Amino acid sequence: MFRSKSSRETMRQMAKRTEKxxxxxxxxxxxxxxxxxxxxxxxxxxxxxxxxxxxxxxGLLKQDFIIQSLLFSNVQFLGSTIAIKKIEERLVEIEMMIRSVLKKKELDSVLVEELSTIIELMQNKSL
Incomplete structure (x- = not known):
């Protein structure tokens, strides 16, 4: 069945509008x-x-279960020279951030979270 040119144009316009x-x-x-x-x-x-x-x-969604498992469970970190080197590098970055924060007198929540994670690792002596 053939359609007229105007009906084809109308169909194209409808398809474009639907896609948009x-x-x-x-x-x-x-x-x-x-x-x-x-x-x-x-x-x-x-x-x-x-x-x-x-x-x-x-009873959680998979996404929520994974997030809670990753963020709020105790994980045993295996200390390797690579891991220790990365932590040292991050500590140097954090030190620089702390120095700038002390000048501005405000503390970033992400920085606080990282510091508490490092302190927790050190207290557990898992490195």
Whole structure:
């Protein structure tokens, strides 16, 4: 079945408008998104099964379960020369930040969090 030129134009305009509306919705959704970063990792079949069981038992969403597990659980850090070197480098950066903060008399919450993590590691003597 052949369509007239005007009906093809109308269909093209509708398709363009629909596509534009879809893109506008995506842009708006991205603007309102609170967690724009993605982190991915791989698991064995057994690890995935255990993970799924724990998520189910927790009653949390997978995303919330992973975030809480990563941020609020005790993790044993294995001290290696590479890890120690990175911590030393970060401590030098933090020292410079603290010196500038002392001049401005205000402390950044991210810096405080990093410092407390390093202190916790040192107290646990896991390095």
């Amino acid at each position: 509306e879809r893109l506008d919705k995506l842009k708006k959704k991205e603007k309102n998104r609170k967690r724009p970063n993605t982190i991915a990792f791989r698991m064995s079949d057994e690890e995935r099964r255990l993970f799924e069981d724990r998520v189910t038992m927790s």
